Amino acid sequence: MARRKNASVPRDIRDLLRSRLCWGVAACAFVFLAVLQLGVILGSHEQRQANLTERLDAKVADLVGASLDNRGRHDLYDIIRMGEGLVRFTPVEGAVIVDAIGTELSRFGTQPELTWIQATKMVRPYVLRSGAERFETFLSADRLRLDHGLLVRYDAGPELTQLKDELVGEALLGAVLAVPLAVAFAAGFGWFVLLPLIAMRRAAEETLQDPQTWRGTGLRNPAGPELGRLFNAMQELRAAVATAMSGDLSPNEAWLHAMPGAAIFVSDHGFITLANEDALTLFAADDDETLAAQIDGGMLHLEGVQVSLAEIVSRDRFASTCTIHLGGQETPCLIACQPLHRPNGSVQAYLIQFTDVTGMVSEMSHETARRRSLEEAVARKDRRLAEMRQLFDCCLILLDRTMAATDAAPVTVLPDTLISAWLRDMREQERIEESAIQFNSLPAIIGCPSTSRKLFRLLLTAMLERSLQEQPEFVVQASIKDPDTAHFEMREVQESADGAGCRLAGDSAEAPVLIAAAARLATILGGEVVRWAGGSDNQLNEIHLEMPLDTVTMRAIVEDDAPDDLPGVEQLTGASVA
Numbered sequence: 001m002a003r004r005k006n007a008s009v010p011r012d013i014r015d016l017l018r019s020r021l022c023w024g025v026a027a028c029a030f031v032f033l034a035v036l037q038l039g040v041i042l043g044s045h046e047q048r049q050a051n052l053t054e055r056l057d058a059k060v061a062d063l064v065g066a067s068l069d070n071r072g073r074h075d076l077y078d079i080i081r082m083g084e085g086l087v088r089f090t091p092v093e094g095a096v097i098v099d100a101i102g103t104e105l106s107r108f109g110t111q112p113e114l115t116w117i118q119a120t121k122m123v124r125p126y127v128l129r130s131g132a133e134r135f136e137t138f139l140s141a142d143r144l145r146l147d148h149g150l151l152v153r154y155d156a157g158p159e160l161t162q163l164k165d166e167l168v169g170e171a172l173l174g175a176v177l178a179v180p181l182a183v184a185f186a187a188g189f190g191w192f193v194l195l196p197l198i199a200m201r202r203a204a205e206e207t208l209q210d211p212q213t214w215r216g217t218g219l220r221n222p223a224g225p226e227l228g229r230l231f232n233a234m235q236e237l238r239a240a241v242a243t244a245m246s247g248d249l250s251p252n253e254a255w256l257h258a259m260p261g262a263a264i265f266v267s268d269h270g271f272i273t274l275a276n277e278d279a280l281t282l283f284a285a286d287d288d289e290t291l292a293a294q295i296d297g298g299m300l301h302l303e304g305v306q307v308s309l310a311e312i313v314s315r316d317r318f319a320s321t322c323t324i325h326l327g328g329q330e331t332p333c334l335i336a337c338q339p340l341h342r343p344n345g346s347v348q349a350y351l352i353q354f355t356d357v358t359g360m361v362s363e364m365s366h367e368t369a370r371r372r373s374l375e376e377a378v379a380r381k382d383r384r385l386a387e388m389r390q391l392f393d394c395c396l397i398l399l400d401r402t403m404a405a406t407d408a409a410p411v412t413v414l415p416d417t418l419i420s421a422w423l424r425d426m427r428e429q430e431r432i433e434e435s436a437i438q439f440n441s442l443p444a445i446i447g448c449p450s451t452s453r454k455l456f457r458l459l460l461t462a463m464l465e466r467s468l469q470e471q472p473e474f475v476v477q478a479s480i481k482d483p484d485t486a487h488f489e490m491r492e493v494q495e496s497a498d499g500a501g502c503r504l505a506g507d508s509a510e511a512p513v514l515i516a517a518a519a520r521l522a523t524i525l526g527g528e529v530v531r532w533a534g535g536s537d538n539q540l541n542e543i544h545l546e547m548p549l550d551t552v553t554m555r556a557i558v559e560d561d562a563p564d565d566l567p568g569v570e571q572l573t574g575a576s577v578a
Helices: 009-018 020-067 076-089 116-121 157-209 211-216 225-244 252-258 277-282 288-299 309-313 358-399 415-428 449-466 511-524 551-561 569-577
Strands: 092-098 104-109 126-129 134-139 149-155 262-266 272-275 300-302 318-326 329-341 347-356 411-413 437-439 445-447 474-482 485-492 528-532 542-548
Touching: 020 076, 020 092, 020 126, 020 134, 020 149, 020 157, 076 092, 076 104, 116 134, 116 149, 262 277, 262 309, 272 288, 277 347, 288 300, 288 309, 288 318, 300 309, 309 329, 309 347, 329 358, 358 449, 358 511, 411 449, 415 437, 415 449, 415 474, 445 449, 445 542, 449 474, 449 485, 449 511, 449 542, 474 569, 511 528, 511 542, 551 569
Parallel strands: 437 474
Antiparallel strands: 092 104, 092 149, 126 134, 134 149, 262 272, 262 347, 300 318, 318 329, 329 347, 411 445, 474 485, 485 542, 528 542
8 A cells, every 4th residue: 555655734733643742741741830830829828828817816906996885994894795795796706804914814705725925925926726727816905905905716717718719729720721831832842843753754664665756755844953953864864765775665566465465564663664455454454554553552462472563573584373453353363574685685674474364263163173073972982882892791791601710719809909990991981080989998809800800890880870970979888797708888979978878870771781790700709799779660879799808818907907997897806816
């Protein structure tokens, strides 16, 4: 998209209004004027308060003098009667009547805090107590032309309130006047400083875009020696750039607009010199400047981190992924940056290309979800094949009536290792949780290891098949029935193994076959499945198994450290002692 060669006034004003520096100057000017006004008000506050106390002193003296009649002399009774009238009809709150040596003769109303001794030591015998909003003064006998003096207390609340209102009004007026003054100062700063700088910056960008036509871009020579020197230096720099750049970007403009996908030219200082329509559309920008402002404002995230144009070109040549944050949505893109060199080898500009991969990402997400669904289906098929294989093995066990233990001499088997192995397999198939089965100290039994493993696996799997819960919990409680027999109770419990009760079993087509095959294996090992439940009667989901006890091993264990949670262990202890 080609740039406009001449900057219009509305465009400059728009850039000026967007300038943080201009607003910062206005804010600083406003704060300075407001602080100056506040200093003036605070400086005059003490003088105003002194003038107020003088007026209050004269006012109190006038009130006392006006309350007396025209007689030449007034006794103490007349003064008291006069004072009561003052308290009743004027802001005078009270007074103390003293003689020439300060002796209190009488009082009326509320007594003031000012004493005769304090008053005689003061140059001006009065005090204004702003916190209490009262004025206290001493009216001598000579001043009143009486035989007695008065220590008077006066309510100065209205006068103080009026003084505060005047100060607040002046402060508000100063703040109101500071606003247009600050705006005017910022406008002058923007007109004489910022607008020339904005024009110089735009001219530099246009020179980088089309250096051969740089003389056609008019620039106003700013007022002031410093900006004038900067303007002259800018003109010389533009001329040097146009002379040095034997190859420019103008011939590449048509090539950039014909390029598929979003692409922009960026100078090595991070200025956009050219952008095609696809780039403007991708970033929802109207022109190159808006596009640059959006990218530098944090719209572009490269590998999860906000980047500016200057940070992008500082990486020189690279290819990576990025996201464009626009209107609350994220657009995934591929980004590639490569420098364009002049014939002398210097970097003329950087070409940055964006490829919108939203459709690709959506398709990959769909394929990932589809693959996950297929993997779950395959896992279900594998689990079902494993179940069918187990049922087939059960059928072979039931049909082979000649089946017997393969080991000539039975060995010690630990049931807890058999249960842990089954639990590990079920966890891998995601059919049960890690804490779904609990058991106490299980006694050692005698039998064939492979057959015993298959026995416990069939019984536990049968209980799992009969469970009505998505996440069942089982308990295996073992006990020693007699010195030669170990008893195992397997049951599904309510929530936890705290004896809250056994859950009911549901109907299962596979569970009876598994239990029947397990019963056959138990018989071969010299044990017996003595109790099982479930089926159409909706009985409890539990199985009881009895197996030959490894008495020798258990007696050694009991003598070393007898388990506390194994019922019937005392039978082995008694037999050992006997």
